[in-house]
Amino acid sequence: MRIRPPHVVVTALFSLMLANRAWADEVQVAVAANFTAPIQAIAKGFEKDTGHKLVAAFGATGQFYAQIKNGAPFDVFLAADDSTPAKLEQENQIVAGSRFTYAVGTLALWSAKPGYVDAKGEVLRANAFKHLAIANPKAAPYGLAATQVLDKLKLTDATKTKIVEGQNITQAYQFVSTGNAELGFVALSQVYKDGKVSEGSAWIVPAELHEPIRQDAVILNKGKDNPAAKALVDYLKGPEAAALIKSYGYQI
CATH class of the missing domain: 3.40.190.10 (Periplasmic binding protein-like II)
Structure with missing residues (x-):
């Protein structure tokens, strides 16, 4: 039986740890309060399918805007309108091209x-x-x-x-x-x-x-290099998330 030198074993284990870490990233998400139940349902499928962990905070869109401007550590923002994400885009607070409507309330x-x-x-x-x-x-x-x-x-x-x-x-x-x-x-x-x-x-x-309640999502600058942030946005655009969102009374 061939015995590997200790340093080879340690290197292999370290490489495996890095690979797992890269796969199982965490995404911090600011979520408009109205979307609490849908995102909790979506998180289960997202975590199962991607291996990433979704950590959500819930609140009012206006309050999240102020927190984001003050440096809150969110990677993704799911707003309850389209004007607040548009404002963040104008202020160069988001990843260019990441804004899209994920639901109509x-x-x-x-x-x-x-x-x-x-x-x-x-x-x-x-x-x-x-x-x-x-x-x-x-x-x-x-x-x-x-x-x-x-x-x-x-x-x-x-x-x-x-x-x-x-x-x-x-x-x-x-x-x-x-x-x-x-x-x-x-x-x-x-x-x-x-x-x-x-x-x-x-x-x-x-x-x-009333005016249409178009709810936009964006990847914030903090999430630019986070694979889990992009994975979440991609997942929200997919058929599994769309079916769940519709089941809660939203339009896509």
């Missing part, structure tokens, strides 16, 4: 109570509720879309004293789910799975009542 008026919200949203005009939850329109695109709906329906003045504002769309959802608000504007993805509203009652807001 849908707004829903939702209550945790079954039957409370009708299919046409007439509950808004009835104005019998005490609290209406929305996300901060200055930081969260879904919150801005909610204010546009109220303006379009000429209900801004009638509802302004009833609005409960969350920092992001997750907090708006929590206000409703805990009963602190009878209803609220949320991302459809938060209450929708496999083609139906999974809990409570909801009005899926017609797209013409």
